[in-house]
Amino acid sequence: MKPPEPPGTNPHADKLEQQLHYPLGHTLPTPGTAVTVAPGVKWLRMGLPFALNHINLWLLRDEIDGQPGWSVVDCCISSEPAKAQWEQVFADELDSLPILRVIVTHMHPDHIGLAHWLCERWQVRLWISATDFGLARIGSQGPGGFSSDAAAAFFALHGLTDPNSLEKIRGRGSYFSTLVPAVPRQYRRLQDGDVLTIGGRAWLCISGYGHAPEHISLYCAELQVLIGGDMMLPRISTNVSVYDQEPESNPLRQFLDSIDKFKALPAQTLTLPAHGKPFTGLHARIQQLHDHHDERLLEVMQACTVKPCSAAELLPLLFKRALDLHQTTFAMGESIAHLHALWFEGRLQRRLGDDGVYRFGAGAGL
Ligand SMILES: [Zn+2]
Numbered sequence: 202m203k204p205p206e207p208p209g210t211n212p213h214a215d216k217l218e219q220q221l222h223y224p225l226g227h228t229l230p231t232p233g234t235a236v237t238v239a240p241g242v243k244w245l246r247m248g249l250p251f252a253l254n255h256i257n258l259w260l261l262r263d264e265i266d267g268q269p270g271w272s273v274v275d276c277c278i279s280s281e282p283a284k285a286q287w288e289q290v291f292a293d294e295l296d297s298l299p300i301l302r303v304i305v306t307h308m309h310p311d312h313i314g315l316a317h318w319l320c321e322r323w324q325v326r327l328w329i330s331a332t333d334f335g336l337a338r339i340g341s342q343g344p345g346g347f348s349s350d351a352a353a354a355f356f357a358l359h360g361l362t363d364p365n366s367l368e369k370i371r372g373r374g375s376y377f378s379t380l381v382p383a384v385p386r387q388y389r390r391l392q393d394g395d396v397l398t399i400g401g402r403a404w405l406c407i408s409g410y411g412h413a414p415e416h417i418s419l420y421c422a423e424l425q426v427l428i429g430g431d432m433m434l435p436r437i438s439t440n441v442s443v444y445d446q447e448p449e450s451n452p453l454r455q456f457l458d459s460i461d462k463f464k465a466l467p468a469q470t471l472t473l474p475a476h477g478k479p480f481t482g483l484h485a486r487i488q489q490l491h492d493h494h495d496e497r498l499l500e501v502m503q504a505c506t507v508k509p510c511s512a513a514e515l516l517p518l519l520f521k522r523a524l525d526l527h528q529t530t531f532a533m534g535e536s537i538a539h540l541h542a543l544w545f546e547g548r549l550q551r552r553l554g555d556d557g558v559y560r561f562g563a564g565a566g567l
Pocket of ligand 1: 431
């Protein structure tokens, strides 16, 4: 995800945002407190020590096996400040009732980091897709889980050849497991089309691809509320990246196809995003995201028609501002994603150069 700019600093984003509506205005929950956004649905917002500085989490009033309580949707990273915010929520926002289950939309650290702690503390089950459960379990094993050497080699193959940057990427082997030190050993599987009964209301699981392996959003028709996770954000566009574990993936196509599934939901649906504020204007936002990526694809196509380009060579075109190393790795993943979308369509071909770098071009120019 690109870090959000404050309103007023990006006129284009401001203009698009005017097509959306924020029913709660400028209301934001303060750390440790909740704001009710729909009957039985509470909004929590916790701080993150990143450029993207917060995540929204949700409390759903529930009852399981006759026991009243709450279901949690998403957890925040594993950190002492996050645990302290949760403790305040337990004390002030649960009406003296317990947490009954922990639902996680996908395996990224800001969503699953504290799942093990919440499940352990309340002795409850983690609910998540099988794919994201498996990958989070692998990542939480430490440097032996996700390979930072493989990540560096993959970025080098796509033109990130600066030895300094590659050395730093190789040194990040514990990045995931620092934020997600453990994942429960057991889970309850969520799949597309499953219907969960939460607090007597039906919530439909909607799978989404291209951002995480198998992201699950939740939709309640009775409330016309969509918990969109990272698949439907206002203002900022969801990160869509190719990763070294699946080096020939086409996540941009998967993402665009996935968000089209939300077109079947009513126009007045209140979307609860993982970042930013609850909004209406779902159908407009779907179109904006298509337009955004279509523009990027056109720019990439034009550049690669002039001369074959690597993903690294496209960074100044796709990202007009200076990037730190962390942002560069995200940007590389996105750049490869746009190249792969065109490659899968047959509009670009790729060649491995004598310098060991993939370049993508069109026609005779390659
Ligand atoms: Zn995510």
